[in-house]
Amino acid sequence: MKRSGIFIKVFIYTIIFSALLVGATAALFSSQIMSYYSGLQLQRISSTYKQLIDQSQGNIDITKIANQFHDRNQSFQFYIAGAGGNIVYVTPDADTSTNLVGMKADSETSSFMVYLGNGYMLHVFNNDVFSLKYGNLIDRTLVMLSAMLAVCVIGAFIFARQMTKPIKTLADNTTKMANLEEVPPLTERKDELGILARDVYSMYDRLKKTISQLEDEILRVREVEETQRYFFSAASHELKTPVAATSVLLEGMLENIGDYKDHPKYLRECMKMMDAQGKMISDILEIVNLNDGKIVPVPEKLDIRRTVTDMLSDFHTLSEAKGQRIVTDIPDGQLCLADPKMLGKALSNVILNAVQNTPDGSEIRIWSEPVANRYRLCVLNMGVRIDDTVLPRLFDPFYRVDKVRSRKNERSGLGLAIVRKTLEFMNVDFALENTPDGVLFWMNLPKM
Structure with a gap:
């Protein structure tokens, strides 16, 4: 299984973090926006029913006041309940059995309720007059969140690219270094990645010099070994020939074969060859001493x-x-x-x-x-x-x-x-x- 690169990891982590941040922001501001719109709706209802609310304060005939208000505002639907919960007035078209949108966010009832005094409570239906249109708000919110996510994706891509590009370059260069390939000097950076890159390149440069020195040393040792091999081979050949010639002369004199009976003549030849070999041996020893640094x-x-x-x-x-x-x-x-x-x-x-x-x-x-x-x-x-x-x-x-x-x-x-x-x-x-x-x-x- 192929492992994901560091760019993909950094990009995904950044996207996840950005998405969580945008989601948390949206959740926080959605509750604030809903509270704002609820307050705005309350303000609208309060201003619409202000006359009814003002006239009801301290007035006993609440039914008459409600009927007069409805005659002037027949599109409004509401009802008024007494202290015991009994309905004392309801608009003709109102359906008290349906759910109502309330000022109080009650799970059991969703009506808007306004206290009128003397134990009376005004219940207002959420009709088209008072309802606020959330569609445009939701659309704008979705567009804004989409734009935020798009900005986060672009920012995450740029961030991941800028963060991983020098790391990828360093990884590629270290691979080349491991294969002993030539690597150009790295670009100067002031951060920790720059320090790491300089340290790696410095180590690579020292390693390359050390390898070069070792290769030169190996070549030198091989040359020395080859020279010694040739030297000893040549020396053995040079010494073997006169030794064999001397042996032939001595054997001929011992057997008194032909001219070899003239011992003084051939003994002088043997001495001459031995002197030459002695000089050669002295020269060989001198070369050995020079190689060993004894002189x-x-x-x-x-x-x-x-x-x-x-x-x-x-x-x-x-x-x-x-x-x-x-x-x-x-x-x-x-x-x-x-x-x-x-x-x-x-x-x-x-x-x-x-x-x-x-x-x-x-x-x-x-x-x-x-x-x-x-x-x-x-x-x-x-x-x-x-x-x-x-x-x-x-x-x-x-x-x-x-x-x-x-x-x-x-x-x-x-x-x-x-x-x-x-x-x-x-x-x-x-x-x-x-x-x-x-x-x-x-x-x-x-x-x-």
Whole structure:
């Protein structure tokens, strides 16, 4: 069964209350009107029979006076009763057996009675001369009551609509809120409904923000879980391959199969692979420590030019072997605030990546320039271009563009991943992008 809306309830309650009020008003005023008309009828009868009443006062021959009055007013019908109730005079056409309309609202007799003195009572018939027409009065009363009811119905409709419209709007909005739909700000009201609407909307706004934060947190957790899943899958794959290769070498040496009899040669190969795996494990532990926040940065004042110059000495041998030139253009006096170890680790991986991926005989440029309240340190690999779809993935752990060459060059695939984790932990903005001259890596170091 469908429940009635609040508008119907308020409308019906208001109509019932208004109808009761109109009925009570009509009942109260009807008795007053009837009393007024009875008094008016008495006044008319008294004025009509005034001569008879005045002449009867103290006069013994009441019959003669009544007969003379009737001769002058033959249309009037009345009779006069004595003290014992016996009729002493009656007009010829009067029927004393019929009910009479009385001055006194008596249930037994309805005659108009006027005391004449000396024990005589005048009884007057209610004929057309004295009767008042109630028809017009009743018609006017009904019209007035109908108009009052019509006004009450219209007023009840307007009242119910004005009362329930904001409540219905609020109910519709709360339904949308429950379905997590967008709800526009509610109109301003100064009453209790306005306060309720503002409280509901404020709760809805806070709930929406909380849900949005929870969704973002869920997405972040999923991304972290997916990253960890990929990381451990890639790490297990990277570690499994050299371990299997080392096992093959050791098994061949133990069995003295073919060239594997040259134990010193293959032991050195095993040691070389173990060293590479040890370095990879150290890089993995460093990423884990950065994720767990176990490495706490200690910012210090650093000279950018000196930091880069001191670091380049470690890469001159490798760059010269490939016929590369490293050109620096960093002005003196550029001081930044950063953790020296973390910045050195990130910058070392960036330069190593540049040397490894720049073609032989090409050039690597390193410079810095002021950008707002920071110094932008740039490393450019000349003559290199990477597909734009691949650039963001270069920071993923163990990702390599050319896996064969990377393994041959003993790259772990964790260098740029460590760079990203380190710079994010230091709150340093960075990017890797293609330029007309090559691939550019930049980082924004805060000015001292």
